[in-house]
Amino acid sequence: MRKGFTRIPKQDAAPLGKNYITxxxxxxxxxxxxxxxxxxxxxxxxxxxxxxxxxDRSENADYQYGKRRLRQIDSRxxxxxxxxxxxxxxxxxxxxxxxxxxKAFFGATVRYAxxxxxxxxxxxxxxxxxxxxxxxxSWASPLGRAxxxxxxxDSVVLHAPGGQEYLEILEVRYERxxxxxxxxxxxxxxxxxxxxxxxxxxxxxxxxxxx
Numbered sequence: 001m002r003k004g005f006t007r008i009p010k011q012d013a014a015p016l017g018k019n020y021i022t023x024x025x026x027x028x029x030x031x032x033x034x035x036x037x038x039x040x041x042x043x044x045x046x047x048x049x050x051x052x053x054x055x056d057r058s059e060n061a062d063y064q065y066g067k068r069r070l071r072q073i074d075s076r077x078x079x080x081x082x083x084x085x086x087x088x089x090x091x092x093x094x095x096x097x098x099x100x101x102x103k104a105f106f107g108a109t110v111r112y113a114x115x116x117x118x119x120x121x122x123x124x125x126x127x128x129x130x131x132x133x134x135x136x137x138s139w140a141s142p143l144g145r146a147x148x149x150x151x152x153x154d155s156v157v158l159h160a161p162g163g164q165e166y167l168e169i170l171e172v173r174y175e176r177x178x179x180x181x182x183x184x185x186x187x188x189x190x191x192x193x194x195x196x197x198x199x200x201x202x203x204x205x206x207x208x209x210x211x
Contacts, residue, residue, distance in 0.1 A: 019086040020106050020139060021126035024179040026087050029128060031182040033080040039190040041073050047189060069189075083128060092123075092174045103151045104172045106139050110147050111171040112156075119170060123177050124148070131180055 021029075044066055051062035092107030104110050104124065111121045124144050125136045137144050146158040150169045158165040184191055 017086070018088040019083050019126060019128070020088050020090055021128060022107060022177050022179060023089055023091055024177070024181070025126050025129040026084070026089055028179055028182045029080055029084050029087075033077060033084060035182065035184060035190070036073055036077050036080070039184075040188050041070070041077070043189040043192075044070055044073065092177050096174060101174070102172060103149050104147045104169070105149070107174060107177065108147075109173050109175055109177070110150070110169065112147070113168045113170055115166055122147070125177060125179070129179050134180070136177070136179070 048063060048066035048070060051066055090106045092109075106124055106126075109121065109123045111119060113119050120135075122135045122137045122143065124139050124147065125131075127138045127140055129136055130138050130141075139145070139148065142159055146156045146167065147169070150156050151172055152169055154169045156167050156169065158167055
């Protein structure tokens with residue numbers, strides 16, 4: 001450990017203009033965007049159109065719910081479009097040299113020790129990739145900002161809600177970071193329609209229509 005060296009991160013807000021993200025994180029955003037745009041929204045439009053023909057729309061729960069869901073989906077599609085457009089892809093596995101090999105930047109996996117000696121490990125990822133179950137933290141989070149530009153042997157200061165905490169950097173490395181892929185929600189309208197179609201097909205196979 002380099003004695004006497006304690007880096008204190010700046011307290012100004014992290015710049016959020018660019019959406020720094022890993023390749024697998026960007027793919028997840030694109031997969032969700034594609035699902036909502038090409039499958040979920042069209043399926044919901046059909047439901048709204050069907051509900052619109054079932055009497056007074058002001059008292060039609062299916063119609064009101066469908067319209068509300070459409071607004072939510074359109075809002076999410078716009079959000080994803082902006083995040084994808086602003087994406088600045090950083091591959092943790094890309095060749096590195098010099099300071100970018102030994103210091104913690106976006107995409108680094110950092111092992112550090114707390115003052116009580118407990119060793120912990122986190123990977124620094126994008127805002128859209130945070131997954132505490134996988135120890136994936138945002139580069140713009142207090143911990144992410146405390147670790148940025150640190151290297152093995154450094155002592156850094158984490159400004160936590162309970163006060164300052166000193167962390168000792170044990171290791172900085174760069175390796176593949178696997179983000180949880182997008183999975184189609186089981187309760188989505190598109191999934192419900194797909195299950196309904198399969199049931200109908202199975203029924204036809206069991207009880208084929210006769211001429």
